[in-house]
Amino acid sequence: MTTAVLAWGPLALTPEGSALVAEIEAYLATIPAAARPTVPYVCPLGSTLQPWNAGHPLRRPTLLDRLAQRPARAVPVTVADHLRLASRYISAFGWTQGALWDTAGRVCLLGAQAAVLANGYGLPETVVRARIQVMEVLHATGRPVASPDVYNDAPTTRQADVHHLLDRASARALSLGI
Template sequence: MAATLIAPDDVDLLGPLLVAEIEAYLRSLPAPSRAVAARPFTLDRLAVPAVNPYGSVVQQWHHGVQLPEPTLLDRIRGRRRVAQVTPAQHLDLLSKYIHQHGWLQGALWDASGAVCILGAQLRILAAGYSTPAVVERARELIGNEIGYRGETGPIDTWNDAEGRQAADVHQLLRRAAARTA
């Protein structure tokens, strides 16, 4: 089968063809349901968030914690800005990071981006959302929570235990964060 070459004069035609193809695809999608459209518009309807008929919007793992922008002096000196977070916020970021990128056992991270608890802590620290002191305090809280459960050993061994699931990791992180309050 011979390959079809596009002449330089035909390149200008591809833009409108692509737009037409996208518009045809959008017209083929089902129309969103309009269950609330029959009601007249009132201010109380503003308090209810709109429902996306095509699914939900994925939030970034660091949503809600703003990383400070570097100042001119930071850029000149080559300093990296770090967001000041509490150990509880760090544990919450850990759970969100693991939820978004995936959880794994037996390695810090893999090619797909999945991480263990320690791998997630390293990634969050590298992203500028914590300090080594906060990471250390968060690891102490996680270790304490493992002890409260009656289990022993380091966090990494707990993470890699046979039968452990991602839900167990999220529950551990939530409970450790709750104990800081």
């Protein structure tokens, strides 16, 4: 048995396995490049990259909305969903301190919540209730700050801290059924 070393570690190849790999490569070489199936990028953790709002319906105007010439209604989301979407928005676009957003599109905690709301997920009341949950978690974990924004902008706060805070607040909201 021979051992081939690949980028992710040693892989023992038998002569039968080598023949199978050669046969697959020969077959793939016969397919025109335009006809080859495109495979989504798979991250090292094993899941495909998805948009920040994956799993949630898009806001779509109804016939009545179009007739009345009004914007589509917001997609209803729970407080827990809002907090998870805010975390995913920060993951997708980046995180910043000291501003709602910057020229690169990165957002702070409040900017992420505003972006989730602006994209049609939830109502302003949802955002208020979500911020209450964030404040409850901050105070329960010994970080008595005046607002989540003060915590976001603290020099010792990192992006991972914000994600952890949003995750804990989401879990708290879920346990309360809101």
